[in-house]
Amino acid sequence: MPRLLAIEWDLREARIAVANTRGKDVVVEHAFVIDLGPRDPGQTFADVNVGEKVAAALAARNVGRAETLVAVGRASIELRQLTLPTCPLEELPDMVRFQAMREFTTLGEDWPLDFVHLGASEDDGFNVLAAAISPTMVGQIRETCQSAELSPSRLILRPLAAASLLRRRDGHLASDCRLMVDLLSDEADLTILVDEHVALMRTVRLASAVDPAAQSRALLGEIRRTIASAQNQLGGRRVEKVVLCGGGSEQAALKSTIDTELSLPVELFDPFSEQHVDASALATRPEHAGRFAPLLGLLVDEAAESPHAIDFLHPHKKPEPPNNARRNLLVVGTAVAAGLAIVAGVLINLWNLDKELAVQRDYTADLKKDIVAAETSQRHQGVIQEFLDNDITWLDELSDLSERLPPPEEVIVTHLNFATRIPKGAQIVVDGLAKDSEQVTDVRNSLRANGRRLLSTGEQDAPRGDEYHWQFKETVLIEPGENRRKEPAALQDTAPQETAPQDTAQTASADSTNEPESQTR
Template identity: 40%
Template sequence: QAFAIELPHNSENTPADLGLRFAEVLEKAGAQRAETLVALGRSNIELRSFNVPPVPDDELPDLVRLQAPRHFTTIDDDWALDFFTLDEEAGDSRTVLAAAVASETIEQIRRTCDAAQCQLNSLVLRSCAAAALVKRAEPSSAGVRLLIDPLAEDVDLTVLSGDTVVFTRTTRLTAEVGSDMRADALLGEIRRTILAARNQLQGRQVERVVLCGAGDDHTAIELRIAEQLGLPVERFDPFSVCTLARPLRRALPPHPGRFAPLLGLLLSEASGTRHAIDFLNPRRRPAPPDQRRLYGLAVGAAVSIAAVAGYLVWSNSADIDDRLKALQTKSARLEKQLNSARESQQDLAGLQQWQSGDINWVAELARTSKEFPPTSQAIVTHLLGSAQRDGGGQMRLDGYAADASTVISMERSLRDATHDVYGSGSQEDEKRTKYRWTFSERVEIQPVDHTATPPAAEPKP
């Protein structure tokens, strides 16, 4: 089934009111208590592209979250954030497109889903979901294209370079669908989008326009794009990518272009493809491998080798005495191997302890970001980390704070059993309006004691 739910424009409606409206319609359609995927419009989120140092993909999530407050103006620790990379290979730096949404917005959506008795599974960026559907229709398309997805009152304009979303914006159109006034307004927004996307395209130009929808509603804007912008326009019917049941194929809903984000969401979910932006399931650093499984495999392999060797000795010995002597010889040899394995295990433990003494700067930066006051109270303008020759390290932080009590609270939060904090004194700068107090802090990171060795395993009788 594919249908739209008309919602009241009353601003006094609460999330629970909207959820009850959804529940009523879904019950009539026999789709109550369904798993729910929500596509969020561009106007509800903050979107920024910025460069980060060339680190491996596993370290990107922590690094992007650490640098995000420097590029977003209103983000705080409670906001959900996800991102994807705009470049394929790492060079001097990597470019990411990061999106953030306020926790209050997510909570409103959760309350709506709870009232509708639906389970919220994913919360994605609407324009990226529509782009995912277009990429399925043209999996190997190259060049730069502008995807236009006209909705009821909004229109999503998304620039794709190959298969990658490089720029997206949403604008509101109040004129009647299919009217010349609406076409003129949309043409102006298309011009603004092409101009705004130039920085991300690095000299390349939009080569064609993909217009979501079918029928005569978009004829006026299609003609204007071709005549005034000189760009070829391709109509894209979102339902053409799907295999439809006969009842739906015979009675498609009106304005099929508005279903592009929904169909992109469903197909990505059904195929197990990760959504480009998913605020409920953001990219994270992979969990470390389970060393216990590796040790278990090693022990199992050693036991298997010993069993096979014992069986071969027994099967090839005709005389009982010779068989006993052979087994005794094999036992002595295995005992030497066992002693050698114990020594290797001790060497491995020592190496692991030596490695644990190194400074994990990504972890230190993550800790500093966690313990640091929110951006509304303090900012860092300069950060320098250095390792000490005899172990441990030092981190220098310079910046501004809202007041002296914030500096004191920051020093207290950063100090623990392995971190000593020394401030060179804070001073009020009367010329500044928001962050009036300067600070300079030195964080001494104590070396990890790795001199103790683990006890050797007792030999089995």
């Protein structure tokens, strides 16, 4: 299963969520926070110390290779809502960049810029939410990931990822105007959602107060300003509900303050409640679960193969022009076919003149085929004859051994190995036991019959409890053409003899335990 890793970091901490995919669902394996300690506010995203701490934390949890998704906050980008005239959708990316170059303050030609379509404007144009990030910031993020041995494949705007997770929970039932508040370590994301679309995003710094109630009072003013800005931008439409990510003491204090001061319904949204969480991850659930809403939104969207609203590594682009190669190929092919037809008409006359010559050539070709077939038959006959000359009939060899070896009262064959040799010939390896060394000599003499070569490994006194206490091993080399193929008359002459079958039975019985090791053809 592909593994996904979502990560974001700020001045105080880094947050990481790791999940495995099951089809289009995710199973969260790890969700943890890395304390980055006190850091200089002037430090950049490319602080090597962050990458080293992330790498150490991943190694401690045995998190290997994974597709990396990075979330970036609203404070790190430039964001504007743009109104564009009516134009074909394929030209919208160029129109957005052209308008952004006029309205953004620091946008350069090489800045990654992406946008999300908000719908039609009052004059039937387009309203889009455009976001741009500096190449320097992208480079710093890549350097930090590289020092952590990660390679980012997505760079997503954090509030949009959290809003996507909330929309998935509500499905298509949510059609009201909501304010989503995500409390992070040193800042808070305030996101306005209207009819499942993000209409406004703000990120504010949090006061460093220890008391959650004091922090809630300080944040209340920012919430009021966000609600007023949204009402002005949405033509008087009011925020109807506030959604707080998480369910800790900070969210509880803020919920109480909003209930009292703003008289708006407040809902607590636990991002882990709708996800499949591994048992080990559930046991180590982070204290501030609401801070992981953007990361879980990233994981769920990526697993479901849903397009991310804004991805700075894969921004919306104008579609490539249609490929006319096929049309051009058809035109060229038609022209070529017409030319070939003309040439064919000219060649018909020449073909008629060559017809008689072709008949004679066919007759010659038939004669050549007959010659080739005769030569092929002769070669096959030679191959077959060579095979018959070199073929070994192992039953004949076994019968010959039974006739030539000393009787079983003197010698017992314990193992026979019949094998062919490369490139030609064969060999028989005979293992056995004899009563004394004289019988071993008789065995060797009988195996050397007809001038066959013999490779002997000697004999030795075998520690056995019976009278067969001389052990021997002999190898008989059979050269090509020494086949002992018997004629039917010879087989009839030897049929009445009883000793040979008894010897053969003795040999087969002694070798029965080793039958899988024998090789026959």
